[in-house]
Structures are given as C-alpha cells and as structure tokens.
Amino acid sequence: MSDGKGDGALEAAQAALAAEHAAIYGYGVAGGRVAAARRPEATAAHHAHRARRDALVRTVRDLGGEPVASDAAYALPFAVPDAAAAVRLAAVLEDRVAYVYSDLVRAAEGSLRRTAADALREAAVRAARWRGSGVPFPGLAERAGAKAGTDTRAGAATAH
Amino acid sequence: MRPTGTTRRGALAATGALAAGAVLAGCGSDTDDTAGTRKGSGHGGARTAADGTSSARTEKALRTSASRTTATLLAGYEHVLRTHPSTAAGLTPLRDAVRAHLEAVSPGKAPALGTARSLATGPAAAVKELAAAERTAADAYTALLAEAPGELARLLASVAAACAAHAYLLTELAKETPA
Numbered sequence: 001m002s003d004g005k006g007d008g009a010l011e012a013a014q015a016a017l018a019a020e021h022a023a024i025y026g027y028g029v030a031g032g033r034v035a036a037a038r039r040p041e042a043t044a045a046h047h048a049h050r051a052r053r054d055a056l057v058r059t060v061r062d063l064g065g066e067p068v069a070s071d072a073a074y075a076l077p078f079a080v081p082d083a084a085a086a087v088r089l090a091a092v093l094e095d096r097v098a099y100v101y102s103d104l105v106r107a108a109e110g111s112l113r114r115t116a117a118d119a120l121r122e123a124a125v126r127a128a129r130w131r132g133s134g135v136p137f138p139g140l141a142e143r144a145g146a147k148a149g150t151d152t153r154a155g156a157a158t159a160h
Numbered sequence: 161m162r163p164t165g166t167t168r169r170g171a172l173a174a175t176g177a178l179a180a181g182a183v184l185a186g187c188g189s190d191t192d193d194t195a196g197t198r199k200g201s202g203h204g205g206a207r208t209a210a211d212g213t214s215s216a217r218t219e220k221a222l223r224t225s226a227s228r229t230t231a232t233l234l235a236g237y238e239h240v241l242r243t244h245p246s247t248a249a250g251l252t253p254l255r256d257a258v259r260a261h262l263e264a265v266s267p268g269k270a271p272a273l274g275t276a277r278s279l280a281t282g283p284a285a286a287v288k289e290l291a292a293a294e295r296t297a298a299d300a301y302t303a304l305l306a307e308a309p310g311e312l313a314r315l316l317a318s319v320a321a322a323c324a325a326h327a328y329l330l331t332e333l334a335k336e337t338p339a
Contacts (some may be wrong), residue, residue, distance in 0.1 A: 106314040
C-alpha cells in the first residue's frame with residue numbers, strides 16, 4: 001500500500017497523461033488568445049500542466065507502462081476566435097483534467113493518490129479562476145448534471 | 161429544513177455524542193450493510209470477510225469525520241448569512257454547494273450539526289474567515305482520503321477540490337465586499 005499499484009492505476013495514469021497532453025495543446029491555443037491581462041495566468045497554467053505531464057510520464061514508466069504520446073493536433077470543443085472563447089476553453093480544459101484525476105484518485109493508493117488529489121484541486125481552482133464560479137463536485141462527471149454553479153462574481157455585483 | 165446554524169452548547173455536545181456513537185456503532189454488526197454486501201461477494205474466505213468489515217468500518221468513520229468538518233463549515237456560512245445579509249447573493253451558491261457536500265459525505269440519514277465560531281465584525285472579514293475555513297476543510301478532506309476506499313477517496317478529493325475553489329472565490333469576494 002505504498003505507491004498506487006492498485007488495479008487500474010496504470011490505466012488511470014495513462015488517461016491522466018493523455019488529458020494533460022490535450023490540456024497543453026489547448027493552452028497553446030487559449031494562451032495566444034486570452035486578453036493581455038490574463039496572459040500570465042494562462043502561461044502559469046500551461047507550465048503547471050507540462051510539469052504534471054512530465055511527472056505522469058515517470059509514473060507510467062514506474063507502473064510498467066509505455067507512456068502515451070500526444071497527438072499532433074486535437075479537436076477543440078468549440079471555435080476559439082476571441083479572448084472570451086479562450087477563457088471558456090481554458091476552463092473546459094481544467095474540467096477535463098479534473099475528470100481524469102478523480103479516476104486516478106480512485107485507482108491509486110499512497111503517494112500517487114495524493115498527487116492525483118492535489119492535481120484535481122489545482123485544476124478546480126484554475127477552473128474557478130477562469131470562470132469566476134465553481135461547481136459543487138469538480139471531477140465527478142456523474143454529478144455534473146445538476147449544473148448548480150457557484151457564481152459569486154455575478155452575485156457580488158448585486159450584493160450591497 | 162435548517163439542520164445547522166445553532167450556536168447552543170447543548171447542540172454541540174449532542175453532536176459530539178452522536179458522532180462518537182456513530183464511530184462506535186461501526187465496531188458492531190448492526191448497521192454495516194456495506195460489509196454485508198462485500199462478505200457476500202467472492203470466495204476469499206474469512207480473510208476477505210474480515211477485510212470487508214474493516215473497510216466498511218473505515219468508510220463509516222471517515223464519513224463521520226468528513227461530515228463533521230462539512231457541518232462546521234455549513235454552520236459558518238449560515239452564521240455569516242444571518243449576521244451579514246448583504247453577503248447573500250455571493251454566499252448562497254457556495255453555501256448550497258457545501259450543503260450538497262454534506263449530503264454526499266454523511267454516513268447516514270441524520271444530518272450532522274455544526275457550530276459556528278466567528279471573530280469577524282464586518283462582512284468582508286466574515287467572508288475572509290469563510291475562505292480560511294474552506295481551505296482548512298480542503299486540507300482535512302485531503303488528509304482523510306489517504307485511508308479511504310477508492311470510491312470514497314474520489315468523492316473526498318472532489319469535495320476537497322471544491323473547497324479549495326471556494327477559498328479562492330471567497331477571497332476574491334472579500335475584496336469586493338464592503339468592510
């Protein structure tokens with residue numbers, strides 16, 4: 001019960017790695033289109049995902065797997081013609097990463113589980129930064145149906 | 161329905177007693193339906209059955225601990241909402257999410273009661289206090305998930321992530337809130 005060699009840990013780590021590849025590609029697109037004021041945020045997120053990717057490559061090898069490679073290009077979930085769409089894309093990238101890390105938490109034990117939980121937490125905070133609101137259960141697709149967002153920013157505008 | 165928000169000492173004592181009772185009950189064979197289903201599966205013999213019972217007990221104890229954390233947090237929201245109604249628009253969606261967390265992590269039907277302790281005098285300080293409480297809660301869930309069975313660990317990781325996001329949102333909200 002030390003380093004997460006539970007059933008499915010390798011598979012979940014590979015899925016997380018694939019999601020990080022996609023996020024890095026996505027931030028390459030989003031980073032070029034967000035407003036200048038938010039560019040440092042996009043750059044920081046880009047770097048964070050690269051670091052997670054590199055760590056996952058090592059994890060997959062440690063678990064006895066061959067790390068999945070990134071695709072040359074990824075289909076974006078929607079067109080990203082402007083800064084607003086770039087912000088929406090960044091938030092979606094974080095959502096998707098969160099989904100796979102929650103599965104890795106379930107499949108892994110020990111330090112790998114903790115690492116996955118930390119990555120999930122970071123992704124949820126970044127998604128909330130991009131959107132100005134959160135979701136009740138980040139990373140849990142089965143609980144996303146309620147769509148009960150937690151938008152404090154819209155609320156703050158009317159709170160006096 | 162308003163399961164929280166009390167500041168009475170009696171209620172706090174009762175919560176403590178109930179929580180302790182829940183943990184102790186896990187040692188018996190009365191309400192361990194999870195263990196029952198696990199025992200029924202597979203043919204690993206006595207050892208499997210023992211592990212199943214033990215993990216069910218762990219799950220119940222972890223859920224009890226998590227729900228106490230969440231109930232305290234929820235009580236904090238209720239307290240700030242009552243004391244500073246001007247924060248309602250910003251806080252209500254977050255409070256609702258915390259309420260959903262409580263439902264998700266609670267070990268049984270009975271909602272846990274929490275007690276709010278606050279030193280803040282103005283709304284901005286109160287919101288900042290909630291941000292700190294969310295961060296503390298996120299750390300508490302993260303610590304709990306190490307020992308949890310897979311599915312519960314996944315839930316606790318999600319709730320921890322939500323709390324961390326709340327902490328960020330509340331910190332931003334505090335900046336926009338009049339002192």
